[in-house]
Amino acid sequence: MSNTLVISIDTMGGDNAPESVIDGVSRVALKDKDVFFFLYGDETQIKELADKYHLPDDRYKIHHTTDVIKGDAKPSVAVRSGRESSMWKAIMSVRNGYAKAVVSAGNTGALMAMSKICLGTLSGIDRPAIAGVLPTLNGPVVTLDLGANAECNSQNLVEFSIMGHVLHRVLFQSTQPSIGLLNIGSEETKGRDEIREAASVLKELNGKVNFIGFVEGNDICLGKSDIVVADGFSGNVALKTIEGTAKFITTSLKQTVRSSFLSSLGFLIARSALNKLKAKMDPRRYNGAMFLGLKGISVKSHGGADALAFSYAVEAAVRMARSNLCEKIKEELKHVMDVDVPDMSVEQ
Amino acid sequence: MSNTLVISIDTMGGDNAPESVIDGVSRVALKDKDVFFFLYGDETQIKELADKYHLPDDRYKIHHTTDVIKGDAKPSVAVRSGRESSMWKAIMSVRNGYAKAVVSAGNTGALMAMSKICLGTLSGIDRPAIAGVLPTLNGPVVTLDLGANAECNSQNLVEFSIMGHVLHRVLFQSTQPSIGLLNIGSEETKGRDEIREAASVLKELNGKVNFIGFVEGNDICLGKSDIVVADGFSGNVALKTIEGTAKFITTSLKQTVRSSFLSSLGFLIARSALNKLKAKMDPRRYNGAMFLGLKGISVKSHGGADALAFSYAVEAAVRMARSNLCEKIKEELKHVMDVDVPDMSVEQ
Numbered sequence: 001m002s003n004t005l006v007i008s009i010d011t012m013g014g015d016n017a018p019e020s021v022i023d024g025v026s027r028v029a030l031k032d033k034d035v036f037f038f039l040y041g042d043e044t045q046i047k048e049l050a051d052k053y054h055l056p057d058d059r060y061k062i063h064h065t066t067d068v069i070k071g072d073a074k075p076s077v078a079v080r081s082g083r084e085s086s087m088w089k090a091i092m093s094v095r096n097g098y099a100k101a102v103v104s105a106g107n108t109g110a111l112m113a114m115s116k117i118c119l120g121t122l123s124g125i126d127r128p129a130i131a132g133v134l135p136t137l138n139g140p141v142v143t144l145d146l147g148a149n150a151e152c153n154s155q156n157l158v159e160f161s162i163m164g165h166v167l168h169r170v171l172f173q174s175t176q177p178s179i180g181l182l183n184i185g186s187e188e189t190k191g192r193d194e195i196r197e198a199a200s201v202l203k204e205l206n207g208k209v210n211f212i213g214f215v216e217g218n219d220i221c222l223g224k225s226d227i228v229v230a231d232g233f234s235g236n237v238a239l240k241t242i243e244g245t246a247k248f249i250t251t252s253l254k255q256t257v258r259s260s261f262l263s264s265l266g267f268l269i270a271r272s273a274l275n276k277l278k279a280k281m282d283p284r285r286y287n288g289a290m291f292l293g294l295k296g297i298s299v300k301s302h303g304g305a306d307a308l309a310f311s312y313a314v315e316a317a318v319r320m321a322r323s324n325l326c327e328k329i330k331e332e333l334k335h336v337m338d339v340d341v342p343d344m345s346v347e348q
Numbered sequence: 349m350s351n352t353l354v355i356s357i358d359t360m361g362g363d364n365a366p367e368s369v370i371d372g373v374s375r376v377a378l379k380d381k382d383v384f385f386f387l388y389g390d391e392t393q394i395k396e397l398a399d400k401y402h403l404p405d406d407r408y409k410i411h412h413t414t415d416v417i418k419g420d421a422k423p424s425v426a427v428r429s430g431r432e433s434s435m436w437k438a439i440m441s442v443r444n445g446y447a448k449a450v451v452s453a454g455n456t457g458a459l460m461a462m463s464k465i466c467l468g469t470l471s472g473i474d475r476p477a478i479a480g481v482l483p484t485l486n487g488p489v490v491t492l493d494l495g496a497n498a499e500c501n502s503q504n505l506v507e508f509s510i511m512g513h514v515l516h517r518v519l520f521q522s523t524q525p526s527i528g529l530l531n532i533g534s535e536e537t538k539g540r541d542e543i544r545e546a547a548s549v550l551k552e553l554n555g556k557v558n559f560i561g562f563v564e565g566n567d568i569c570l571g572k573s574d575i576v577v578a579d580g581f582s583g584n585v586a587l588k589t590i591e592g593t594a595k596f597i598t599t600s601l602k603q604t605v606r607s608s609f610l611s612s613l614g615f616l617i618a619r620s621a622l623n624k625l626k627a628k629m630d631p632r633r634y635n636g637a638m639f640l641g642l643k644g645i646s647v648k649s650h651g652g653a654d655a656l657a658f659s660y661a662v663e664a665a666v667r668m669a670r671s672n673l674c675e676k677i678k679e680e681l682k683h684v685m686d687v688d689v690p691d692m693s694v695e696q
C-alpha cells in the first residue's frame with residue numbers, strides 16, 4: 001500500500017446519504033486502484049451499500065459512528081456537541097495523519113468550522129476560503145471565496161489569489177493561470193478600497209502570478225480569467241446567480257420544447273447534440289467546493305449530490321491530495337510573498 | 349398641449365447616437381400621441397434623422413448643443429467642464445421644469461453625477477440608487493442598487509426597498525410587491541451586519557411594505573421576490589453575472605445548432621417557438637436603468653442600445669413621469685417611515 005492514498009469520507013452527510021455517497025465512492029474506487037477509503041458512519045448501512053455498489057472489500061475500512069451533524073445545525077453547536085459525529089471523526093483522521101483528505105456532503109458551516117479547528121489554518125493565511133470550479137466559454141474557472149468570509153480586506157484577497165493560482169495549477173495542470181479580481185468596472189478607480197489595494201499588491205507580484213486586473217460579473221462565465229477572486233459575499237452572489245440564471249433559461253427552454261408539436265419534433269431531432277451540450281454543462285461535473293488555506297484537505301460536496309456528482313468531489317480531493325496542495329500553497333506563499341510588500345507577513 | 353408630457357432626450361450619448369436615439373424616439377412618438385420631445389444635440393444631424401425616421405415636426409423641438417460627454421470621461425471632469433453638453437442641458441430642462449424626465453444612453457457615471465447636482469436628492473433619501481428590471485420565471489423583477497453605491501449602510505438598504513416598492517407599483521400596476529434583501533443565506537444569522545439590521549427595520553415596516561426576508565443569488569431569476577434590494581456592488585455583480593451566464597448559454601446553444609446537420613434541422617423546425625422565447629427574454633425589452641431618489645426623473649439607456657432598446661428606456665421614463673414617481677416616493681417615505689424607527693429621519 002505504499003502509493004495508496006487514503007481518503008476519509010463522511011458517509012452520513014447530505015440529502016441522499018449514505019446511499020449516493022457509497023455509490024459515488026465505489027465509482028472512484030473502481031476507476032482508481034490507488035485510493036483506499038475510510039468510511040465514517042453507520043457500519044450496517046455502509047456494509048450493505050458497499051456490497052450493493054460493488055465496492056471491493058480490500059479498498060475500504062468502516063469506522064462506525066453513531067452521531068450525525070444535521071443540515072440545519074449551527075456550526076458553533078456542531079463543533080461543541082458533535083465530537084462523536086461521522087463528520088468530526090472523518091476530519092480528525094486527516095488531522096491525525098491517517099488520511100490525506102476528507103470529503104463530506106453535510107452541513108457546510110459545520111464542515112468549515114470543524115475543518116478549521118481540527119486541521120488549523122496554514123501559516124501565512126489570515127482566513128481560509130471556499131473555492132469552486134465553474135464551466136465557462138473558455139474552460140473551467142476557479143472561483144473563490146464562495147461564502148466563507150462575508151467581508152474581506154485586501155490581504156485576504158491577495159491570499160485568495162495565490163491559493164486560487166495554486167489550485168488551478170493542481171487541478172488543470174496549468175502553468176500561469178490568469179487571475180482577475182471581481183469588481184464593478186474595469187477602470188482602476190472603480191469599486192471598493194480593499195479591492196483597489198489588493199490590485200496594487202497583485203500588480204507588484206506580477207511575474208510570480210499572472211494578475212490581469214479587474215473582471216466584472218459578465219466576465220466570469222465568459223472565462224476572461226482562469227481564476228476569479230472575490231470576497232465571500234459577492235462570490236456567493238455570483239455563484240448562485242449563475243445557478244439561478246441557468247435554471248431560468250433551461251426551464252424556459254423546456255417550456256418551449258413542450259409548447260408545440262413542431263418544437264417537440266425539432267428538439268427530438270436535435271437531441272443528440274443537445275445531450276452533448278447538457279453533459280458539458282452538467283453541474284455535477286463541477287461538484288466539490290474546496291476549503292483552501294487549511295493544513296489539510298477538506299472538500300464539501302453539494303448536499304443534494306447524486307452518486308456521479310459525489311464521485312467528482314472525491315476525485316477533486318484525490319487530485320488535491322496527490323499533488324500535496326497544502327504544501328504547494330505554503331511554498332507558493334513563501335515564493336510569491338518574498339518581496340517587499342507592506343503589511344503582508346508570511347510567517348506570523 | 350395640456351395633457352402632453354415633455355421628455356428631454358440627450359441625443360448624443362451612446363454607441364449608436366444620434367441615429368438609434370432618434371429612431372427610438374420616433375417609435376415612441378408614433379405610438380404615444382401625448383408625448384413631446386426636447387432633443388438636445390447637433391441640430392443638423394437631428395433634423396435629418398427626424399425626417400428619416402418620420403418623427404412628426406410638431407412633436408419635437410431641437411435644442412442645439414455642441415459639446416458631447418465622452419463615454420470614458422470621469423464624472424467629476426464631466427460635471428466641471430461639460431456644462432455645454434447635450435447631457436447637461438437635457439438634465440437642466442428637467443430641473444427648470446420644462447420637461448418631466450430625461451433619457452440618455454451616455455456615460456453612466458456622468459449622468460448620475462449631473463443628475464444628482466442638477467435635480468438634487470429627495471429629502472429623506474440619503475443616497476440615490478440605480479434600479480433596473482429583469483425578466484424572471486415569475487415576471488419582471490425590479491433590482492436595485494445596480495452600482496451607484498459600492499458600499500451601503502442599513503438605512504440605504506431600507507430606503508432602496510421603499511423606492512423599489514414604489515417603482516414596481518408604478519411600472520407594473522402592482523399593489524404590494526414583495527421585497528427581498530439579497531444575502532448569502534436565508535437564515536437570519538447569515539450575511540453582513542447592515543443587511544441583518546435592514547431586515548429588522550423592514551420587518552417592523554411590514555403591513556406598509558411586503559418584506560419577505562432574505563433572497564439569494566439563485567432566487568433573482570426565479571422571481572422569488574418582485575423586488576431585489578442589494579448594495580450597489582453585489583447588485584452590479586448579480587446583474588452582470590446574469591448577462592454573462594445568458595450569453596454563455598446562448599453562445600453554447602448556437603454552437604450546438606451548428607454542430608451537426610441533424611441539430612441544424614431540429615432547430616430549424618423548432619424555430620418559431622424558439623423565436624418566441626428569444627423575444628420574451630430579449631434584453632432590449634428591459635433596457636433602462638432608473639435613477640431613484642432624485643427630485644426628477646433620469647433614465648439611463650444601455651450605451652449599446654439600438655432603436656428598439658432605446659424606445660423601451662423612453663417608455664419607462666414616460667411611465668415614471670406620468671405617475672409622478674418622485675412625488676410618490678416622497679409620499680411613500682412619509683407614509684412608511686411614520687413609525688418609531690430609530691435613526692431614520694424622514695425630513696432632514
